[in-house]
Amino acid sequence: MKILTSYAPLVWLIISLTSASGFDAGVSKEDFLALKTLVVLQNDIIRKNEKELALQRKVIEELQNERQILGQLATEVRNAAKHMSYLDHLCNNTMVSNGHLIEKRIPIxxxxxxxxxxxxxxxxxxxxxxxxxxxxxxxxxxxxxxxxxxxxxxxxxxxxxxxxxxxxxxxxxxxxxxxxxxxxxxxxxxxxxxxxxxxxxxxxxxxxxxxxxxxxxxxxxxxxxxxxxxxxxxxxxxx
Known part of the structure; x- marks a missing residue:
C-alpha cells in the first residue's frame, strides 16, 4: 500500500500498537481499529489524488501538443501570405511578350x-x-x-x-x-x-x-x- 511521507507518524503509531506487546500501550482495540480505518481512508484519498494528477498531466501534455501544432500552422499561414505577396508583385510587375513572361521596366x-x-x-x-x-x-x-x-x-x-x-x-x-x-x-x-x-x-x-x-x-x-x-x-x- 502506497502512503505519502506526511502520514508516516500515523503509520508508525499503528505499527507500534501492533507490536508484540499487543494493546498494552493503553489504546483500546476500538481506537486501534478506528486509526486503521483512518489510514485506509487516507490511502484511498491519496490514490484518487494521484489519478487526478495523472489526468491533469495528460491534459497539460495534450494542450502543449495543440499549442505546438497551432504555432506550426501560424508559421505556415505567414509563409503562405509571403508567397501570395510575391505572386501579387509578379502579377503587378510582369507582362507577357511573344509568349514569354518579362518584367515591366520602371524608368529610373x-x-x-x-x-x-x-x-x-x-x-x-x-x-x-x-x-x-x-x-x-x-x-x-x-x-x-x-x-x-x-x-x-x-x-x-x-x-x-x-x-x-x-x-x-x-x-x-x-x-x-x-x-x-x-x-x-x-x-x-x-x-x-x-x-x-x-x-x-x-x-x-x-x-x-x-x-x-x-x-x-x-x-x-x-x-x-x-x-x-x-x-x-x-x-x-x-x-
Whole structure:
C-alpha cells in the first residue's frame, strides 16, 4: 500500500500498537481499529489524488501538443501570405511578350513611394508579430501587400523608410526587417500615450522584402493606438 511521507507518524503509531506487546500501550482495540480505518481512508484519498494528477498531466501534455501544432500552422499561414505577396508583385510587375513572361521596366527617374496605416487599435500582439497595415494611402507601384504587411522593392536603389508607432500603457519594441535582417529599431514605452518614429536609409536590390515587426525576444505590453486622433503608419520612398 502506497502512503505519502506526511502520514508516516500515523503509520508508525499503528505499527507500534501492533507490536508484540499487543494493546498494552493503553489504546483500546476500538481506537486501534478506528486509526486503521483512518489510514485506509487516507490511502484511498491519496490514490484518487494521484489519478487526478495523472489526468491533469495528460491534459497539460495534450494542450502543449495543440499549442505546438497551432504555432506550426501560424508559421505556415505567414509563409503562405509571403508567397501570395510575391505572386501579387509578379502579377503587378510582369507582362507577357511573344509568349514569354518579362518584367515591366520602371524608368529610373519615376517616383517610387508608399504610405500605409492602421485604421484601428492593434491589441494582443505577440513576439515577431508582423504589422499588416490595412489602409493603403499611397503605393505608386502596387509594391505593398497589406495582407502580410510586406513591401517589395520594385527596383534597386537607395530608399528611406519611416515607421510611426503610437502605443498606450506599455512597452512594444519594433524592428525594421529587410530580407529577414534587422535594419532599424524603436522601443516606445511608458504609461499613457507615447509615440516614437523610426527612420532608416537603406540600399535595396530589386525584389528585396521590407516589413515592420515586434521584437522576437520580448513579449509586447499594451497596444498600438491608431484611429481618430493619431495613426500608426509605415512609409517609404526611393531617393
Amino acid at each position: 527617374s519615376e517616383t517610387i513611394a508608399f504610405h500605409v496605416c492602421f485604421d484601428h487599435n492593434v491589441e494582443h500582439l505577440g513576439t515577431s508579430h508582423e504589422l499588416a497595415f490595412n489602409i493603403v494611402i499611397t503605393d505608386t507601384h502596387s509594391a505593398y501587400e497589406k495582407h502580410s504587411g510586406t513591401y517589395i522593392a520594385p527596383i534597386s536603389g537607395i530608399y528611406v523608410f519611416s515607421w510611426v508607432t503610437p502605443i498606450y500603457n506599455g512597452d512594444i519594441p519594433f524592428q525594421l526587417i529587410v530580407n529577414g535582417e534587422v535594419k532599424g529599431k524603436t522601443d516606445p514605452y511608458g504609461s499613457g500615450g507615447i509615440t516614437t518614429t523610426g527612420v532608416a536609409v537603406i540600399s535595396l536590390n530589386e525584389h528585396d522584402v521590407v516589413m515592420i515587426r515586434t521584437n522576437p525576444t520580448f513579449q509586447p505590453l499594451g497596444r498600438i493606438e491608431s484611429g481618430i486622433y493619431k495613426n500608426a503608419c509605415f512609409s517609404g520612398w526611393k531617393i
